[in-house]
Amino acid sequence: MKKHLLSSFVMILLLFAHTACGSGRSAGKNAQRNAAWKTPEELLSLMTLAEKAGQMTQAERGNLLKGDITEYALGSVLSGGGSTPAQNTPEGWVKMFNDFAEESLKTRLGIPVIYGIDAVHGHNNALNATILPHNVGLGAIAAGDTDRGVKAAYTAGRITAEEMRATGARWTFAPVLGVAEDVRWGRTYESFSENVDIVTLMGANVIKGLQNNGAAACMKHFLGEGQTIDGRNQGNALLDRAGIERILPPYRVAIEAGAMSLMPSFSSVNGVKMHESTELLTVLLKDEMGFEGFIVSDWAAVRQLSGNSYKEQIAHAINAGVDMVMATNGRGSWVDFIKYLQELVEEGTVPMERIDDAVLRILKFKQRIGLFDTPLTKKAGVIGSNANRAAARALVSESLVLLQNRNNVIAKLPEYKRILVAGQGAHDIGMQCGGWTITWQGMHGSITKGTTILEGIQNATKGKAAITYAADGRAEGTFDAVIAVIGEDPYAETEGDRNGQLSNRMMEGGAEKDKIDSYHDNSLQINIRARDIDMLWEAYDYDCPVIVIMLSGRPMTIGDEYQDWDAFIAAWLPGSEGGGIADVLFGKRDFTGRTPYTWRKAIDGEILFPFGYGLTK
Ligand code: GLC
Numbered sequence: 001m002k003k004h005l006l007s008s009f010v011m012i013l014l015l016f017a018h019t020a021c022g023s024g025r026s027a028g029k030n031a032q033r034n035a036a037w038k039t040p041e042e043l044l045s046l047m048t049l050a051e052k053a054g055q056m057t058q059a060e061r062g063n064l065l066k067g068d069i070t071e072y073a074l075g076s077v078l079s080g081g082g083s084t085p086a087q088n089t090p091e092g093w094v095k096m097f098n099d100f101a102e103e104s105l106k107t108r109l110g111i112p113v114i115y116g117i118d119a120v121h122g123h124n125n126a127l128n129a130t131i132l133p134h135n136v137g138l139g140a141i142a143a144g145d146t147d148r149g150v151k152a153a154y155t156a157g158r159i160t161a162e163e164m165r166a167t168g169a170r171w172t173f174a175p176v177l178g179v180a181e182d183v184r185w186g187r188t189y190e191s192f193s194e195n196v197d198i199v200t201l202m203g204a205n206v207i208k209g210l211q212n213n214g215a216a217a218c219m220k221h222f223l224g225e226g227q228t229i230d231g232r233n234q235g236n237a238l239l240d241r242a243g244i245e246r247i248l249p250p251y252r253v254a255i256e257a258g259a260m261s262l263m264p265s266f267s268s269v270n271g272v273k274m275h276e277s278t279e280l281l282t283v284l285l286k287d288e289m290g291f292e293g294f295i296v297s298d299w300a301a302v303r304q305l306s307g308n309s310y311k312e313q314i315a316h317a318i319n320a321g322v323d324m325v326m327a328t329n330g331r332g333s334w335v336d337f338i339k340y341l342q343e344l345v346e347e348g349t350v351p352m353e354r355i356d357d358a359v360l361r362i363l364k365f366k367q368r369i370g371l372f373d374t375p376l377t378k379k380a381g382v383i384g385s386n387a388n389r390a391a392a393r394a395l396v397s398e399s400l401v402l403l404q405n406r407n408n409v410i411a412k413l414p415e416y417k418r419i420l421v422a423g424q425g426a427h428d429i430g431m432q433c434g435g436w437t438i439t440w441q442g443m444h445g446s447i448t449k450g451t452t453i454l455e456g457i458q459n460a461t462k463g464k465a466a467i468t469y470a471a472d473g474r475a476e477g478t479f480d481a482v483i484a485v486i487g488e489d490p491y492a493e494t495e496g497d498r499n500g501q502l503s504n505r506m507m508e509g510g511a512e513k514d515k516i517d518s519y520h521d522n523s524l525q526i527n528i529r530a531r532d533i534d535m536l537w538e539a540y541d542y543d544c545p546v547i548v549i550m551l552s553g554r555p556m557t558i559g560d561e562y563q564d565w566d567a568f569i570a571a572w573l574p575g576s577e578g579g580g581i582a583d584v585l586f587g588k589r590d591f592t593g594r595t596p597y598t599w600r601k602a603i604d605g606e607i608l609f610p611f612g613y614g615l616t617k
Pocket residue numbers: 079080081118173220298299
């Protein structure tokens with residue numbers, strides 16, 4: 001195992017050096033600066049306690065004043081979901097990253113800052129990047145054919161890495177390795193499947209795709225996020241040792257694949273918050289499983305820990321094994337983190353050995369990704385290339401799951417002359433992308449460059465059929481078939497929970513009205529939206545076959561509604577290349593996807609389609 005790890009280490013090192021977009025710094029300066037030390041251990045020995053505390057700090061880009069990175073020797077900056085540079089272009093991203101990096105190079109030891117982003121289905125914060133199917137769709141590919149799934153996972157990682165590097169980004173908080181076992185969980189679509197073998201296979205290959213192409217991965221969220229009671233996001237999972245062992249393979253194999261960082265879960269195991277679980281973060285993950293990367297906390301997660309003060313919470317997190325803290329409750333949260341951490345060490349509450357272990361892990365990470373040699377990006381590259389969009393489109397086609405096809409109506413589609421396409425989701429890039437797209441929660445509308453389902457159908461039938469579009473399903477005339485697109489409103493994290501749990505934003509009224517309405521309609525189920533039911537009732541009235549396509553992050557609780565459908569296709573959250581759907585509908589291609597989740601008529605209701613189900617034609 002060690003030999004294997006060494007070879008992947010060397011491979012990653014070589015590839016990072018090769019793929020970095022060139023160094024903007026004169027070799028002379030680096031050489032001079034690096035002359036003081038040769039290894040991360042030597043660099044660590046030169047650092048003061050204040051510099052070590054700074055290295056363990058991650059601040060959100062919006063919580064920084066100019067000069068902060070230099071003054072506090074910050075180790076990392078991040079973009080929360082949707083936190084983008086003023087100019088959301090590759091050039092704008094490169095400038096932002098380089099400005100932060102330049103500040104870090106002015107520190108006494110010139111340790112470059114590392115920037116983290118959530119590129120979870122392509123470089124999804126970047127406008128007009130290629131947006132890939134969310135993991136649920138990739139999991140559908142693997143549920144149909146594991147070899148095809150492995151290739152899809154690697155391709156997804158590769159495209160994400162290429163478009164990250166084109167903007168200067170090097171580190172993504174991805175992939176999710178949670179095994180979602182309750183579809184009421186708002187993050188079900190970020191998981192590949194309820195099946196641990198699929199999650200293991202897909203996670204490791206996304207990581208290879210990312211890291212072989214110049215982007216460092218961050219396995220998340222360790223551990224048990226998909227096993228919480230009632231599928232509550234950030235809830236509590238009751239797991240004995242066997243229960244823990246059962247969901248460890250995705251992490252074990254990801255570590256063997258060379259994953260370089262990890263994010264704990266907000267959730268708890270047996271009532272202990274993961275971010276303060278010494279047993280799971282240090283004893284299990286670092287000692288038993290041999291994880292040599294570093295652990296970065298989740299968004300202000302330290303503030304949820306036990307303890308009567310922020311300082312006590314910090315002690316619990318760091319002593320449990322957290323190496324870097326995402327301190328994102330305003331600028332004060334990271335300034336105080338640095339202050340309190342130094343006090344905790346001086347008081348002996350946090351041993352210096354723990355600090356040195358954390359900092360060394362971070363420095364080794366920065367060395368492995370080539371950050372010391374190429375801290376800056378010379379020039380912006382291309383995102384959203386035709387080649388990447390074509391590859392993403394193929395993934396969309398492979399991810400589709402055919403759940404019903406009465407009288408083989410799908411095969412007849414290319415013969416039809418008059419087709420009505422109905423539903424808001426048929427012409428809504430935001431809805432087909434879902435959450436974590438341009439903004440954290442995602443949103444409806446033409447939010448970024450891509451092809452809608454309708455546009456794909458129009459292109460595929462040009463000159464062969466008359467296509468009519470009606471979002472509400474109301475149109476004049478008669479039709480040979482109706483293609484009706486239904487689905488979920490975009491959401492992320494707790495706003496997608498369907499277990500009675502309201503997100504903070506919903507409680508504070510910050511969520512969109514659509515989303516709050518949809519939540520209240522469905523707070524304990526994942527029902528078809530009212531506007532889609534109305535559209536379907538219009539569609540049924542044309543007395544022709546109705547082909548339903550669903551855009552969702554998980555199986556929706558459709559009851560018996562499907563009995564009125566001639567065909568039913570799960571498209572999951574396909575991303576920007578919705579044309580991949582028409583390629584199958586009109587391309588006389590087989591359906592290769594299979595459902596990666598058990599599909600029930602209602603929560604805890606009878607099974608409608610079992611895990612792995614799907615028709616080929
Ligand atoms: C979020 C998510 C995590 C993400 C982080 C940074 O709350 O839990 O997956 O990487 O914050 O955006």
